[in-house]
Amino acid sequence: MRARDTDWEGVRLHVVTGKGGTGKTTVAAALALALSYNGGKVLLIEVEGRQGIARLFDCPPLPYAERKVGIGLGKDGRTGGDLYALAVDPEGALLDYLDMFYGLRHAGQALTRLGLVDFATTIAPGLSDVLRTGKATEAARRKAGGREVYDAVVMDAPPTGRIGRFLNVSVEVSGLAKVGPVRNHADTVARVIRSPQTAVHFVTTLEEMPIQETLDGLAELRSxxxxxxxxxxxxxxxxxxxxxxxKAAAEGRTNEAEIALGLKAAGLADAQTLAAGLAIELGEHARNVALQERERRELAAAGQPRYELPAITDGIDLGGLYRLAEVLRNQGAA
Ligand SMILES: Nc1ncnc2c1ncn2[C@@H]1O[C@H](COP(=O)(O)OP(=O)(O)OP(=O)(O)O)[C@@H](O)[C@H]1O
Ligand SMILES: [Mg+2]
Incomplete structure (x- = not known):
């Protein structure tokens, strides 16, 4: 289907994590659009029941079912493939589970009121996790007519602080189910999550805290x-x-006189004072840029492929998402 290799050939399930607020949902959506380039069918899944995808694509709240939300990035003006989305919430996942293993969907709905869902999500969070990750692994492997239904599945996953536990499904349910259908399900899910078909991506900004969380998260998942x-x-x-x-600005060597001359030539009054103010701001900007260079080097040392997405001024709309998708595509992420 694709004309060239990307960095993630063979990966069918892309898990996107990162510090809260860094852009996980946005990047997951842009990556999904980029992956549907040239006709691919891609599923974007959110797992925390927050309807972030519906907001992003400006569509009604997503039900617990796969819905088409957009058209993928296309080549030379042609349209790409189809982008589907699914919002998995813990309650829906539990009802799904009761249905899947015991044919108990209706009983499940009654049990919801009796607090079974509370039980499963608070007392046995491992179960809720395995059901949610299970939904993604099932979609990634689903076949119809001898071929995979989706070319890729992208998961907008929990933040770095919870990602290790969330993905370590087999271990997390072991205290809960030693044998039986849940155990088997968990083992299957764990096999897919640990296979080369799954990759866990990190979103960060060039700031100290998100970078630290990224480096810690990478180390945790590696272990x-x-x-x-x-x-x-x-x-x-x-x-x-x-x-x-x-470099000159960072070292306080900005030529103020030169700036003042330029401002004066542009017809601005009080060019001298203005130039002094600008030189200070320039110095701050330059020191910031130097700091970001250091942060880039820290991230580079982690040894994983890196991609840079521009800050889109005036907010992310659909056009912005396609722009980010194009950037990812050009950098080989998809
Ligand atoms: N490249 C970008 N340029 C400009 N704004 C961005 C960019 N990426 C994300 N944003 C904005 O940053 C905010 C947070 O983004 P997003 O919701 O994707 O983050 P998140 O990591 O999913 O957050 P949460 O932890 O709450 O789920 C949003 O307002 C989003 O529009
Ligand atoms: Mg989000």
Whole structure:
């Protein structure tokens, strides 16, 4: 289907995590659009029942069912494949489970009122996790007529603080079910999550806390034996200046007189004061850029492929999402 290789050939399930607010939902959606390039059919799944995808694609709240929400990125003006989305909430996942293993959907609905869902989500969170990850692994492997239904599945996953537990399904349910259908289900899910078909991507911004969480998260997942994916550096602002000017500004060597001359030539009054103010701001900007360079090097040391997504001014709408998808595509992420 594709004309060239990407960094993630063979990966069918893309899990997207990162510190809260860094852009997990946005990046997961852009990645899904990029993966549906040239006709691929892709499923975007959210697992926390927050309807972030519906908001992003400006459609009604997603039911617990796969719905088409968009058209993928296309080549030369042609349209790409279909983008489907699914919102998995813990309650829906539990009802699904009762139906799947015991044919008890209706009983499940009654049990909801009796607090079974509370039981499963608070007392046995491992069960809720395995059901939600199970939905994604099932979709990634689903076949019809001898071929896979989806070319890729992208999961907007829990944040870094919870991702290890969330994906370590087999171990998390072991205290709950030693044998039986839940155990078997958990083992199947765990096999897919740990296979080369699954990669866990991290979204970060060039700030200290998200970077630290990314590095910690990578180390944790590595120790759990999961396949690490890419680092998606989001909301990157352009440097805007030549390297020599930045260096001079960072070291306080900005030529104020030269700026003042330029401002005066542009017809601005009080060019001297203005130039002094600008030089201070320039210095701050330059030091910031230098700091971000250090942060990029820290992320590079983790040894995973990196992608940079620009900060889109005036917010993310559908057009912005396609722009980010194009950027990811150009950088080889999809
Ligand atoms: N590249 C970008 N440029 C500009 N704004 C962005 C970009 N990426 C994300 N945003 C904005 O940042 C905010 C957070 O993004 P998003 O909801 O995707 O993050 P999240 O990690 O999923 O958050 P949460 O932890 O709450 O689920 C949103 O307002 C989103 O529109
Ligand atoms: Mg989100």
């Amino acid at each position: 759990l034996g999961l396949q690490l994916g890419g680092i998606f550096i989001n909301k990157v602002h352009p440097d805007g200046l030549a390297e020599a000017d930045l």
